Amino acid sequence: MSTVLKRFSLVGVAVALLATGCGTGPAKAGSAAIVGDQAVTLETVQDRTVKVLKKEPAAQQMQDQGKLDGVSRLVLADEITHKIAEAAARRENITVDETKVYDAVQEKGGPVEAAKQSEQDETTIHRRQRDVLVMGELARRNLSTLEVVIDFFQVKDPKEAREKAAEVVADSSKMSRFVQEAPRTTSGQQASATNQRVRVTENPSLVHTMLWGVKPGTVVAFPADEQQSSWMVALVKERNEVSATPGEEDLLERIDPQLLAAFGLRIAQFLTADLNIEVNPRYGVWDPTNAQVVGNAGERAGFVGVATVKNKS
Numbered sequence: 001m002s003t004v005l006k007r008f009s010l011v012g013v014a015v016a017l018l019a020t021g022c023g024t025g026p027a028k029a030g031s032a033a034i035v036g037d038q039a040v041t042l043e044t045v046q047d048r049t050v051k052v053l054k055k056e057p058a059a060q061q062m063q064d065q066g067k068l069d070g071v072s073r074l075v076l077a078d079e080i081t082h083k084i085a086e087a088a089a090r091r092e093n094i095t096v097d098e099t100k101v102y103d104a105v106q107e108k109g110g111p112v113e114a115a116k117q118s119e120q121d122e123t124t125i126h127r128r129q130r131d132v133l134v135m136g137e138l139a140r141r142n143l144s145t146l147e148v149v150i151d152f153f154q155v156k157d158p159k160e161a162r163e164k165a166a167e168v169v170a171d172s173s174k175m176s177r178f179v180q181e182a183p184r185t186t187s188g189q190q191a192s193a194t195n196q197r198v199r200v201t202e203n204p205s206l207v208h209t210m211l212w213g214v215k216p217g218t219v220v221a222f223p224a225d226e227q228q229s230s231w232m233v234a235l236v237k238e239r240n241e242v243s244a245t246p247g248e249e250d251l252l253e254r255i256d257p258q259l260l261a262a263f264g265l266r267i268a269q270f271l272t273a274d275l276n277i278e279v280n281p282r283y284g285v286w287d288p289t290n291a292q293v294v295g296n297a298g299e300r301a302g303f304v305g306v307a308t309v310k311n312k313s
Contacts, residue, residue: 033079033278033279036083036087077292
């Protein structure tokens with residue numbers, strides 16, 4: 001699952017972010033997006049998009065094919081995620097060593113070289129690296145001590161996963177029935193459970209998922225594997241701080257840096273869950289599952305919704 005912390009190849013995203021036509025509807029004047037009480041201006045997104053078009057042949061090709069929306073959405077997603085990182089850093093009192101930011105960019109050949117094949121340019125690449133370091137610190141603080149308690153089940157059909165997730169949002173009591181009815185895996189194991197305690201250290205394949213980015217009472221649905229052969233629907237019931245397990249001291253070094261950054265982004269999303277993210281319809285909608293801007297709600301990579309508890313009469 002991609003995140004904005006990766007260096008995107010514009011060739012690679014061309015298929016995923018084909019223009020689907022600009023949306024219509026009201027938006028705050030001059031804003032491409034609103035994150036909490038902060039605006040990402042249309043001018044910022046337009047100026048950055050022009051810079052990407054000038055420096056990336058693949059982006060220029062997308063423009064020639066009438067697919068410019070894909071580039072603009074990447075830029076806007078980067079701006080939104082930057083504001084999420086900034087807010088999380090403030091709330092957790094994280095200060096980034098600017099020497100580490102400078103050194104990391106220089107190791108990649110300097111600002112111009114480091115920004116190649118991405119939505120960054122020489123004026124934003126240091127900011128990106130600063131955000132990466134914030135995410136890394138958030139990951140370090142939570143990797144060994146964060147636990148979530150979930151009810152979950154798996155299904156093969158993404159449409160079914162989304163529909164059942166929406167049903168649980170409307171009435172959380174339905175979760176127990178879906179757990180009981182969940183099909184078994186090919187090995188005969190039940191692909192569901194209630195009150196399952198989940199930690200990254202014991203479930204590394206889930207490190208990048210929205211399980212870690214939402215508050216208790218939230219329902220999420222996402223691909224359970226890279227092949228998307230099955231989908232997990234989970235109701236997050238608790239979020240706990242637990243003691244680190246002995247022998248996990250080198251855990252940070254053993255996890256892929258990109259996955260670590262993705263986990264840090266999830267922590268940042270949790271810390272800033274109170275910030276409403278509103279995207280100008282001309283660009284589409286925000287997809288928290290992949291920290292991207294997509295053309296419409298149907299293109300979101302997963303499902304996130306707060307469950308409703310219905311009183312029994």
